[in-house]
Amino acid sequence: MAISVRTLAAIRYGYGFRPDQPPPADAEALLARLGGPVPRQLPAVPRIESLFSIFQQVRAANRAMLDGARSAEAQRKRARQALRAARAPLFARRLLAPLLSPDGFGERLVTFWADHFTVEARGAPLMSVAPHLIETAVRPNIAGRFSDMLFAVETHPAMLIYLNQNVSLGPNSPAARRSDRGLNENLAREILELHTLGVGAGYSQTDVRELAELLTGLTSDNKTGMKFLPNRAEPGTETVLGRVYGGDPAQLGDIAQVLDDLARHPDTARHIARKLAVHFVSDTPDERLVAHIAAAWQRSGGDLSAVYAATLEHPGAWAPTLSKARQPYDFMIATMRAFGLGSAANPARPQMLRRVGFILLRMGQKMMDPAGPNGWPEEAEAWITPQGLAGRMEAAREFSRMHAERLDPRAFLETALRDAASERLRFAVSAAEQKWEGLLLTLLSPEFNRR
Amino acid sequence: MTRLTRRRFLGSGLAIGCSAAASPLITPVALARAPGENRLVVIVLRGAMDGLDLLRPLGAPGFAALRPHIFDSAKPGHPLDGFHALHPDLAALKPLWDAGELAFIQAVSTPYRGKRSHFDGQDFLENGGYAPDGGLVAGRDGWLNRAIGLLPGADLRTAFSVGQESMLLMEGRAPVSSWTPEAQVALSAQARLLLETLYADDPVFADAARMAFDISDSTDRDTERQGAAALAAFAAEQLRGATRIAAFSIGGWDTHRGQNSVFRRALGELSAAIEALRTGLGPNWATTTVAAVTEFGRTVRENGSRGTDHGTGGTMLLAGGTLSAARVHGVWPGIGPSDLIDNRDLRPTDDMRRPLGWLLAGLYGIAPSAIERTVFPRLDLGSDPRIIA
Helix, strand or coil: CCCHHHHHHHHHCCCCCCCCCCCCCCHHHHHHHHCCCCHHHHHEEEEHHHHHHHHHHHHHHHHHHCCCCCCCCHHHHHHHHHHHHHHHHHHHHHHHHHCCCCCCCHHHHHHHHHHHCCEEEEEHHHHHHHHHHHHHHHHHHCEHHHHHHHHHHHHCCCHHHHHHHHHHCCCCCCHHHHHCCCCCHHHHHHHHHHHHCCCCCCCCHHHHHHHHHHCCCCEEEECCCCCHHHCCCCCCCCEEEEEECCCCCCCCCHHHHHHHHHHHHHHHHHHHHHHHHHHHHHCCCHHHHHHHHHHHHHHHCEHHHHHHHHHHHHHHHHHCCCCEHHHHHHHHHHHHHHHHCCCCCCCCCCHHHHHHHHHHHHHHCCCCCCCCCCCCCCCHHHHHHHHHHHHHHHHHHHHHHHHHCCCCCHHHHHHHHHHHCCCCHHHHHHHHHHHHEEEHHHHCCCCHCCC | HHHHHCCCCHHHHHCCCHHHHCCCCCCCCHHCCCCCEEEEEEEEEECCCCCHHHHHCCCCCCCCCCCCCCCCCCCCCCCCCCCEEEEEHHHHHHHHHCCCCEEEEEECCCCCCCCCCCCHHHHHHHHCCCCCCCCCCCCCCHHHHHHCCCCCCCCCCCEEEEEECCCCCHHCCCCCCCCCCCCCCCHHHHHHHHHHHCCCCCHHHHHHHHHHHHHHHCCCCCCCCCCCCCCHHHHHHHHHHCCCEEEEEECCCCCCCCCCHHHHHHHHHHHHHHHHHHHHHHHHHHHEEEEEECCCCCECCCCCCCCCCCCEEEEEEEEEECCCCCCEECCCCCCCCHECCCCCCCCCCCEEEEHHHHHHHHHHHCHHHHHHHHHHHCCCCCCCCCCCC
């Protein structure tokens, strides 16, 4: 059964249909909406300085506790409240933006790149700075040059803290002479292995080490975030993939230069072209599609709009089979969109958003917290497990019961899937014993869980 | 394919029927060989369990003075071997000690050192990492998963990760089931039938749904038990069937302040979990080993808020009918000022990967060389501490 381009555009390249939003008609419409303003209902993103100032309050309160200060208890309570208050809008945005935005493709891309540049939102500082990275380093750059996004991400305090760049010192730097610390290769390795060239590419341990030395000086302090401190930088030049960078004095521009070169590298083009095809189209994508995307990357020097346009113009991008499994996050957003939640009539209450976070945990996808810097798995088999599917059943039951009174299951099926709904599903929905079970069958159907 | 064979498929291990055959992860050949009768339950105690409070070294000079508020000399605990005493709230475990079914390894740790971060420490503990600077085994999988990969005939039912949070310990290439007893798949018969029709042509969904229904049907929903005891009861139920390895976590050990009340609650969870395993396993308790591990120990001295901070050397708890003796294994490092690491932490006298490695070798016949190569790379297993008989 052929599924229309309009439907594929909404579910393969977006977060599904909303009853109160006209879906994009085709590839041009997807690209035209890209990078538009975010919905005005979204809470504001706190400034990085205010996050750091709250971390300092928490640390000061913890010190006061250890010293046994009388007022410490109240001080700690205030600091923790401030921390929660700063974190809440950042987490809410991760659900509200894709829930409300008419630019589903843009939101899917924000999620794609946030996963590509994973920072596990785990522990007090990272739980707030990781989503801050998504909003300030990823989101503004999704339709621009990959090089700009790469630089913004690799110099964001979240990445600097997560991959230990904040403790890396050039072994022969003035700072290292006064410290027992030295070089940390973590960020350099992940830049090459995960963020640009890819693990199979032709780089060596020497390239990792040289890049790590070139990155020294780049750090994050406890007040304002990213800093370049030349006294931590390794003196002299570094050679990465055969090209010489840096020299004295060390400067941030050298790091921008190597990242720009890595962003344009043919291995980076192939690595990320494949990731895009795997994420959007198929766990085992058509090699011609991958090559077509990679060629556009190289031709444009990593202009992401050109890369997306190349993806969407290829016939492989519109294969009629829904072969990808929606990840739990995608499933939950699509579910809330299908019910039209977040409208004036059905507001998205904080309590509901917290509940969604909990359900995602149960499905194995704790928000912004995958097991490692390589992000979430893509294969359907990783998500459609007994426990994962049981989680979807639980979510589907909960949301179906909540909205059964106001919705006809047959109409809901049309809203949620349009022409992606099979005859079998239409029959099953009409054969359900109760209204809520009719809604539930739509939510649990292969059509709704694949894209 | 009948309903009868699907029901109790997991619980009984009798009906291997269609579910298993349809799963891409199970081959009929694999099903022909089961990995023996021995059962292993690994409990990860998250938050750094204070081993010196659970297993109190009463015989160590100066112990009481280091912990003026945490340690109450009027209630020193249940004496074990003349040197150690069990925390007073663990009375329920004392009969196990008397029966030779409880043991400890004192002053053990992973090779993780330095930053004393829970998250890094837990990743290390579960991955089986080797370098002191946070180097993990490549592949970011769990050591228990790597061990399962070495078991002949291991299939999807051999190992169960229990609870709603995924555990790195169990993640990796070997097939492992995961389930949380809190999961609810309750659907009307009609809805279930319709759903099965919808999944008929999609094997990924069909297999996952079938197994979800199987587990759910074969598990008596235990509304009495809560928390860790509920996880343990579910694990025991699976272990009575075809499952041989299970793992779950118990949190709540990060006792920075007011340790006594926080620790008591966590001990209650642990004690109830072990009790639920013992009663749930029934006769199979005789072939079961429980190992409770934590990411690191806590400071030897009490801090300013009647708690303890992140330390290094910790304690492993072992229980089950397989143990060689009720014993505190391992070398006591002392708690004098010159004995400690950084003048604060208990100095580990052994790497916990060693006893765990020997445990796997003893229970499942994995060659020590394979343990050193695959399960815990770069480890020198040394000599067998003979924890199990």
